[in-house]
Amino acid sequence: MKATTSDQLNIPVIHQALAFKELLPDQHMVDQGYTSAQILVDSQRAYDIDLFGPVPVNQHWQAKAGQGYALSDFQVNWKNRKVRCPQGKSSKAWKKGKDAYGHLVIRVEFRHRHCSACPVRAQCTKSESGPRNLTFQIQENYEALQKARARQQTKEFEELYAIRAGVEGTISQGVRTFEIRQYRYIGMAKTRLQHVVAAVAMNVVRAVSWLEEVPLAQTRQSRFAKLAPVS
Ligand code: SF4
Numbered sequence: 498m499k500a501t502t503s504d505q506l507n508i509p510v511i512h513q514a515l516a517f518k519e520l521l522p523d524q525h526m527v528d529q530g531y532t533s534a535q536i537l538v539d540s541q542r543a544y545d546i547d548l549f550g551p552v553p554v555n556q557h558w559q560a561k562a563g564q565g566y567a568l569s570d571f572q573v574n575w576k577n578r579k580v581r582c583p584q585g586k587s588s589k590a591w592k593k594g595k596d597a598y599g600h601l602v603i604r605v606e607f608r609h610r611h612c613s614a615c616p617v618r619a620q621c622t623k624s625e626s627g628p629r630n631l632t633f634q635i636q637e638n639y640e641a642l643q644k645a646r647a648r649q650q651t652k653e654f655e656e657l658y659a660i661r662a663g664v665e666g667t668i669s670q671g672v673r674t675f676e677i678r679q680y681r682y683i684g685m686a687k688t689r690l691q692h693v694v695a696a697v698a699m700n701v702v703r704a705v706s707w708l709e710e711v712p713l714a715q716t717r718q719s720r721f722a723k724l725a726p727v728s
Contacts, residue, residue, distance in 0.1 A: 498683075504530035512544045515597055524549045526661050534638035535600060538647060549657070552645040558623075565620040569643070575636045580630065582621070586611040593635075601635045667699070673697060 498507050508531055515521045525540065527550040540548040559565030572581040578591040588605040596602045612618060612628035622629045633639050648654050671677040675695040680688050 504528075505533055505536055507531070508540065508548070510542075512540060512546060516544060526658065527552060529607060529666075532645070534634050534642040534645075537633070537641040538637050541641070551649050551658075553641060554646065559621070566617075566629075568631060573632065573633070573639070580605050580631060582607060583609075584611075584615055584617065586615075588631075596632070600638075602632050603635060605631050635677065658685050666719060671695060671699060674702075 499512060504527075508527070512521065512525075521544050523545075524547045527548060529551045532548060532550045532552045534552075537548050537552070540546040547705075549648045554560070555567055555569070557567060560569070561565035566583050570583045573621060574581070576716045580588040580591075581588065586607060590604075590606045592604045594602055594604050607628040607630075613626065615621065634642060676696050677692065677715075682688060682689050682691060
């Protein structure tokens with residue numbers, strides 16, 4: 498796979514290759530670059546894999562603590578294709594569409610008369626006179642994303658995800674010591690060969706450090722962070 502390919506596009510390729518070798522895991526630990534609602538659903542559906550990693554949080558202003566009514570404050574009734582707002586009002590329109598990335602989404606709108614008379618309107622919309630609108634993913638993706646967002650708040654998630662400790666350190670060592678981001682050669686074949694040589698060299702360096710009982714490095718702190726008082 499080329500380094501320029503987005504992380505998310507790599508997931509199906511990785512799963513396909515693992516399936517071919519009959520090495521599919523039950524759980525696949527990844528960082529946030531690899532997760533999206535669609536990939537979570539596809540991994541589960543196609544390969545029965547629990548893609549385990551942090552998912553993006555809701556970035557809308559309403560979702561920021563104490564600021565307003567976010568999507569999670571609304572109740573979605575998938576069967577009746579209605580959404581109930583925190584003030585108990587029902588949406589009027591439910592339309593399927595596509596977002597800017599071509600993903601299927603649902604768009605709903607609340608009634609003008611409800612929103613214009615709403616006592617908590619300022620917590621819901623910044624529109625001067627329009628009603629609240631919501632855009633969210635189709636049911637399977639929506640539920641997978643909400644489930645993943647809830648899971649990543651738990652202690653169990655934190656403990657299990659700690660298994661990835663060292664992965665970023667390995668990449669950092671590769672970049673800083675073995676120059677894996679700047680290769681000396683042109684062409685995929687030679688670049689791949691240098692990747693393999695760098696990986697072997699890294700393993701040798703690490704094995705020697707382990708045999709010589711070199712202590713692990715501490716996580717680096719920025720100069721600014723070092724100024725903070727230690728409690
Ligand atoms: S502004 Fe509209 S959607 Fe928001 S809480 Fe009030 S009535 Fe409900």
